Amino acid sequence: MAVEYLKDLAKTVRSKNAGTDRITFDIIFNNQENYNKVCSSNVITRESMAKLFNVSSDRITDFVQYNPANAIKFTISRLTPSGSPGDGDIFGSQQYAPLLDIEIPV
Amino acid sequence: MKKELRIVSPNGHLGFAPTKEGSFKIAAATKPDYYCADSGSDDIGPTALGSDRSVSMYNWQKHDLELMLLAAREQGVPMIIGSAGDTGANSRVDMYVQIIKDLAKEHNLPPFKIGYFYSEVEKEFLKNQMQNDVKIEGLDSRNDLTLEELENTKRIVAVAGVHPFIKALDLGADVVIGGRSSDVAVFAAPAIREGFPEANAYYLGKVLECASFCAEPYGAKESIIGTITHEDVKATAMHPDQRCTIASVAGHAMYERSNPYFEYFAGGMLDMTDCHYEQYDEKTCRITGYKYKPIEGKVKVKLEGAGLIGEKFIGIAGVRDPYTIENIDTVIKFVEDQVAQEFAGVEYSLNLKVFGKNGVMGDLEPVKEIKSHELAIVIEGITRDKVTAEELTLFATRQVFYCKLPEVKGTAGTAAYLIDDVLYAGQSYKWTLNHVIPVENALDLFDVRVEEVTSEQKNKVLN
Numbered sequence: 430m431a432v433e434y435l436k437d438l439a440k441t442v443r444s445k446n447a448g449t450d451r452i453t454f455d456i457i458f459n460n461q462e463n464y465n466k467v468c469s470s471n472v473i474t475r476e477s478m479a480k481l482f483n484v485s486s487d488r489i490t491d492f493v494q495y496n497p498a499n500a501i502k503f504t505i506s507r508l509t510p511s512g513s514p515g516d517g518d519i520f521g522s523q524q525y526a527p528l529l530d531i532e533i534p535v
Numbered sequence: 536m537k538k539e540l541r542i543v544s545p546n547g548h549l550g551f552a553p554t555k556e557g558s559f560k561i562a563a564a565t566k567p568d569y570y571c572a573d574s575g576s577d578d579i580g581p582t583a584l585g586s587d588r589s590v591s592m593y594n595w596q597k598h599d600l601e602l603m604l605l606a607a608r609e610q611g612v613p614m615i616i617g618s619a620g621d622t623g624a625n626s627r628v629d630m631y632v633q634i635i636k637d638l639a640k641e642h643n644l645p646p647f648k649i650g651y652f653y654s655e656v657e658k659e660f661l662k663n664q665m666q667n668d669v670k671i672e673g674l675d676s677r678n679d680l681t682l683e684e685l686e687n688t689k690r691i692v693a694v695a696g697v698h699p700f701i702k703a704l705d706l707g708a709d710v711v712i713g714g715r716s717s718d719v720a721v722f723a724a725p726a727i728r729e730g731f732p733e734a735n736a737y738y739l740g741k742v743l744e745c746a747s748f749c750a751e752p753y754g755a756k757e758s759i760i761g762t763i764t765h766e767d768v769k770a771t772a773m774h775p776d777q778r779c780t781i782a783s784v785a786g787h788a789m790y791e792r793s794n795p796y797f798e799y800f801a802g803g804m805l806d807m808t809d810c811h812y813e814q815y816d817e818k819t820c821r822i823t824g825y826k827y828k829p830i831e832g833k834v835k836v837k838l839e840g841a842g843l844i845g846e847k848f849i850g851i852a853g854v855r856d857p858y859t860i861e862n863i864d865t866v867i868k869f870v871e872d873q874v875a876q877e878f879a880g881v882e883y884s885l886n887l888k889v890f891g892k893n894g895v896m897g898d899l900e901p902v903k904e905i906k907s908h909e910l911a912i913v914i915e916g917i918t919r920d921k922v923t924a925e926e927l928t929l930f931a932t933r934q935v936f937y938c939k940l941p942e943v944k945g946t947a948g949t950a951a952y953l954i955d956d957v958l959y960a961g962q963s964y965k966w967t968l969n970h971v972i973p974v975e976n977a978l979d980l981f982d983v984r985v986e987e988v989t990s991e992q993k994n995k996v997l998n
Contacts, residue, residue: 441786446578447793449839449966450675457786482899490676495795497810498785504793505899506676510966512580514844514917515886517895519580527901 435473436529438463444525449511451490452521453504454478456528464499470533478503481527536730538764541567542722543773545603545758547745549574549616550589550596555756558747558774562758563606569725570603573718573744574631575618577839577966578791584622585689585841585964589630591621597634604635604710608644615700615711615721623692623715625655631712636988643990650708652699652983654692654715656838661685664972671970674837675793680970687842688967694837696801697736699981700724706985714981715839717800718744726763734827737805739763741798742770742784742822749787750777771819781812784820801836801977803829833973836980840968844884846924847963850914850932853951858942860910863889866949867912870934874927883927884917884963912950917963928957 436442440459447453456473458464467473479486484505492503505524512519543562546554549572574596583590600616607614620627632651639647662685665671671680692715701724703711713721719740726736739761742749747757750772757774770779788807789795798805806826815821854860867887874885891907893900912935916928936950943949974980 440782445791447791448675449577449581449969450677451793453789453791453793455786455789457782459782481901483901484899491794493795495789497807497812498789498795499782500786500789500795502789502795508898510581510969511578512582513965514847514884514915514963515888515897516580517888517897520578523895524899526896 430534432532433535434529435467435531435533438467438533442525442528444521444523446511446521447504451504451506452524453502454525454528455500455502457498457500459499461499466535467501467533468494472531472533473501475503539762540569540726540729540731541565541760541762542569542571542725542739542743543567543758543760544571544722544743544746546572546599546756547748548576549599550591550621552756553595554599554602554758556602558757559602562760562773565760566610567760568612570607570612570614571722571725571743572599572603573617573716573721575621575623575715579621581841581964581966582961584624584692584839585843586962587624587626587690589620589622589627596620596631597638600631600634601638604638605642607710608647613704613709613711613725615713615725617713617716617718617721619712619714623654623713624690625653625714628653628712628714635710635712639988640990646987646989647709648707648985649710649712649988650703650706650983650985651712652695652703652714652981654695654981656691656693656980658685658688658691661691661972669973671838671972672835674969674971677969680968684967688840689843689964691838691840691968693980694801694839695981696720696834696836696977697724697727698801698977699983701728702978702983703985704728706983708985719798719800719805722761731763732765732827734805734825735763735765735768737798737800737827738807738822738825739768741788741805741807742768745787745790747772747774747777748790749784750774750779751783752777767821767823769815769819769821778818779820781814781820784822785810785812802834803827833975834977835971835973836977838968838970838972839966841964842967844963844965845917845919846921847915847917847960848924848928848957849960850916850928850957851953852912852914852932852935853953854910854912854949855908855951856943856945856949857908859940859949860907862940863892863910865940866935866938869938870931873934874931877930878927881918881923881927883923885927885931886915887931888913888915915960921959925957925959932957
């Protein structure tokens with residue numbers, strides 16, 4: 430089966446703090462067609478994201494397919510708050526990179 | 536009653552990087568009703584709040600305030616700033632009020648009234664509340680506040696809703712400098728005060744809080760204008776190349792929030808589940824369908840607090856030897872073990888971050904096998920006192936140099952140094968409070984004042 434990469438289907442793939450204790454991930458599509466394609470592929474789920482980021486699924490506090498914005502959004506709780514000793518990404522803005530190469534069967 | 540109100544948002548975090556003047560001037564030329572900007576964030580980490588400083592350059596903050604003040608005073612319309620100076624702490628409010636006074640003098644502005652409010656909350660007050668069985672509830676899966684965690688806290692700010700802004704405007708303020716505030720409140724307050732529906736006003740705040748982040752293509756620090764009517768909210772990009780589109784505005788609603796549907800603030804919540812977005816004109820998106828849900832029972836005000844961890848130093852070591860790179864985890868463990876022996880009995884935090892491996896993502900990093908031909912190890916050492924912190928970090932950084940893996944051919948040193956000592960990185964803090972406290976009155980934690988500013992600097996306290 431042919432595949433397409435998420436980075437080619439999505440317009441925006443980003444991560445950012447949602448408050449001091451969580452990092453939220455946004456995958457935003459330019460059109461409903463690509464959004465539906467990715468949603469219906471069932472490749473991006475709460476479970477698959479937990480696996481990708483090596484976290485237990487209860488650390489994914491929210492997982493939403495957000496139709497008004499053609500977007501998929503999920504949020505991971507931090508083990509310690511942002512900016513604590515050892516935090517390498519105070520803004521949480523560079524955690525999205527592993528999403529780019531996710532393969533979506535088409 | 537006004538049919539519509541137009542608010543300029545020039546910068547999503549005033550002063551963090553300077554506002555772009557081109558799109559601001561285009562916005563100002565349309566003669567808006569208010570100039571509003573948020574100036575703070577908890578994104579910057581706990582250290583600025585803990586150590587009572589800004590993370591932005593004074594000159595950038597003054598630049599942005601100057602742009603807004605001159606336009607607002609020339610046009611005779613109010614200017615409102617929230618979360619002054621990155622943290623909204625009292626010293627930051629005082630700094631912004633002083634900048635406004637200095638600017639008034641520099642530009643010989645006609646007299647005007649400045650309103651400001653403080654947001655800091657005393658530990659003793661919270662302690663008394665807790666001893667009177669007031670529950671200070673944790674947000675985002677945190678436990679309720681304990682006396683111990685409170686004791687570990689250096690500085691606390693309460694996050695204001697619209698209430699202190701409205702009070703300052705009611706007292707006649709032409710310029711309002713807010714302490715720590717909810718982003719949406721900065722924009723919602725004037726709209727609510729002028730009689731627009733709360734749902735529309737809070738959505739206006741939601742869409743304007745980050746300025747051009749809700750427009751496309753990406754371009755930070757550009758101005759946008761939000762227009763509120765009794766029926767809808769419209770967002771219009773001001774930069775000639777930017778547009779507010781359905782995708783950019785709908786996408787922005789979920790920015791920096793765990794969940795795209797709900798926005799919480801002191802007094803209630805904005806429900807965006809049924810939001811409807813439409814392209815109104817080329818540069819404008821029209822939004823309807825949001826709902827305001829006031830809180831049942833007492834208003835809850837969010838508290839942010841930072842607690843001191845200790846003094847921090849940073850060491851930097853580069854590694855180029857291929858066998859060492861392959862076995863970098865052994866090197867890290869060697870260093871950690873050496874430090875554990877040398878500093879037995881000392882309370883410390885040591886973090887060796889390997890850039891080129893998982894320096895950015897740490898445990899979240901899915902890539903386990905690396906192909907880097909060189910690595911940087913950043914050694915972060917923290918202890919209570921500065922001398923020990925320096926010793927700890929320098930010792931750890933030197934241990935990278937002395938870690939001799941048996942198969943390595945080079946025997947003169949395992950690390951490449953940019954500098955052969957370590958760098959003081961200031962005090963290190965941790966977010967100790969991300970909680971809410973119930974209050975009798977939404978103004979309870981905020982001390983609102985108004986003064987007259989004259990260019991002669993003969994300021995008289997009016998309230």
